[in-house]
Amino acid sequence: MKETITKLTSQAAPLPIENIDTDQIIPARFLKATTREGFGDNLFRDWRYNSDNTLKADFVLNDPTYKAARILVAGKNFGMGSSREHAAWAIHDYGFSVVISSFFADIFRNNSLNNFVLPVQVSDEFLAKTFAVIEADAQAQITVDLENQQVTLPDGTATSFEINPYKKNCLMNGYDDIDYLISLRPEIEAFQAAL
Amino acid sequence: MSNTPQTLFDKIWDSHVVKSQEGYPDVVFIDRHFIHEVTSPQAFDGLRKRGAKVFNINRTTATADHNVPTKDQHLPIREALSRHQVEKLRENCKEFGIELYDLLHPFQGIVHVIGPELGITQPGMTIVCGDSHTSTHGAFGNVAFGIGTSEVEQVLTTQCIIQSKPKKMLIEVNGTLEKGVTAKDLILYIIAKISAAGATGYFVEYAGEAIRNLTMEGRMTVCNMSIEMGARGGMIAPDEVTFEYMRGRRFAPQGEEFDRKVEEWKQLKTDEGAQFDVVLTFDAADIKPMITYGTNPGMGIGVTDHVPTLEEIPATEQPSFQKSLNYMGLQPGESLLGKAIDYVFIGSCTNARIEDLREVAEFVKGKQKADGIEVWIVPGSNQVAEQARAEGLDKVFEGAGFELRGPGCSACLGMNEDKVPAGKYAVSTSNRNFEGRQGPGARTLLVSPLTAAVAAVTGKVGDIRELV
Secondary structure (H helix, E strand, C coil), X not given: CCCCCCEEEXXXXXXXXXXXXXXXXXXXXXXXXXXXXXXXXXXXXXXXXXXXXXXXXXXXXXXXXXXXXCEEEECCCECECCCCCHHHHHHHHHCCCEEEECCECHHHHHHHHCCCCEEEECCHXXXXXXXXXXXXXXXXXXXXXXXXXXXXXXXXXXXXXCXXXXXXXXXXXXXXXXXXXXXXXHHHHHHHHCC | CCCCCCCHHHHXXXXXXEECCCCCCEEEECCEEEECCCCCHHHHHHHHHHCCCCCCHHHEEEECCCCCCCCCCCCCCCCHHHHHHHHHHHHHHHHHCCEXXXXXXXXXXXXXXXXXXXXXXCCCCEEEECCHHHHHHXXXXXXXXXXXHHHHHHHHHHCEEEEXXXXXXXXXXXXXXXXXXXXXXXXXXXXXXXXXXXXXCEEEEEECHHHHCCCHHHHHHHHHHHHHHCCCEEECCCCHHXXXXXXXXXXXXXXXHHHHHHHHHCCCCCCCCCCCCEEEEEEHHHCCCEEECCCCCCCEEECCCECCCHHHCCHHHHHHHHHHHXXXXXXXXXXXXXXXXXXXXXXXXXXXXXXXXXXXHHHHCCCCCCCCCEEEECCCEHHHHHHHHHCCHHXXXXXXXXXXXXXXXXXXXXXCCCCCCCCCEEEECCCCCCCCCCCXXXXXXXXXXXXXXXXXXXXXXXXXXXXX
């Protein structure tokens, strides 16, 4: 079955750190696989594990309180740095479908959209409020509605978010960029011939 | 033709749009595609699943760089997963008919070093690669940017990419750089000024006297680090410096064809009066030799400055700032001048070209490596290594006690065998000081090759201006 994203209500895992780069999301030494599967095991590897491979008790993803979270909430400028799509694969493989932040790096945003991870950009104020809501109640349920482009906190506070209409359509219907590009093949061939 | 003045970025982007449709990102034709072993295997799997061929094998070039050892490159790669990934690249290139500059091939090297030095990178192109430092190629007046693996698959299958057009930023650097201050310092200065997210959403054009006065190697260093301020890419309009660099390169046009191309390339510039979304202006005279103290490239200071104090950081950013300093083992307000370091890494797609090695050699000649530290010099390509030997630079480095290795990404990213141990300070000419970037727990101080050379011979952070 094709994967899609429409509407999700879930607990959220908070990561209130700014400028989280893709080397933190998945360190380079774990980029050696030649398939897309299994990267979730090493998501935030060096924040989740000590050097002797034991779990770091104080890291949010190691806290069983947040085990049902399918939404990750992170500080501004999430996904900066390397273009490694493995970062989006790791987030998806771990079980997150949405990342909420007040700012995303460009390449990470594209990679997420290509892997059914929805980047939801909100204002700094809304992000701060989201962190506060989660801090007050770890079980707080947050709703992300792609069709109406809206995020809603448990108290009803809501905000809208932007997404390119084409990418929205792809996510809601499980469409693939390559299918679209292949449908343009005659035009691409004509373009190349005219160069 | 529209008479509205256009930016160079618009000219190149617009002339490569195959289809532009309301509500859709643009479909952009890609002139040149580079691939390497890390971000391509899953893309080739995608082609196999669809039963697709590569759209145009002549527009993609492959090399192995990220995962390769820099010692004993003639032996099989020791680490099984790295070996497997490089072997997979070989199989994929063979199956799909793509030219591969494999280990030991005379053209092998870091993808962003070999493209320009072979003349594959030419002005006016759209260039992509599954690597964020693809922005390097913008130094020749190109729209060049890093992409993810799904996008690598798009390009292999259709020679196109689906992409929203970024906004435009002009960064002008006027005046001249002080002696000892280099292209690397210039870009680290700009990133420190506007932050590691200061150009996110934008494509940057660099201009101004200080940019014009840079060599092609210097321009590549500047464009390379555009991504470190979040920019989609960075570019510099081509000029005589560009054309002279291009002349006679292996895959550049030759003879009369070259002269004809130069006339075309001369048209590649931003029109007078063209509009940018943002214009930033800097004065080259304000730039000192730079060094980073934190865990993103925006956390940089002049070598003679102090790490910001807590009071100098906005309250909301203090927790991240403090986390960064804890990782680095540094205190707010501390001066880095005279700080003892453990490793020096001179290499990476930012600073491993022949000019970088020449600069280091000129300073190091007749001097010795400081006791108790390790110095690795990793040329960007086999051609750079060959040229260095031809000029006797290898003898200078060996005489100084530096370790000259084979080409590859090496200790820039902690993926291959070259890693900096936990807690150690590495003065590095690479591009990223993220936590764990050079190895788990490694502490990176980003600098220019000259400042790295100072650290190599003194064992400390120093000010090159006092030594030249």
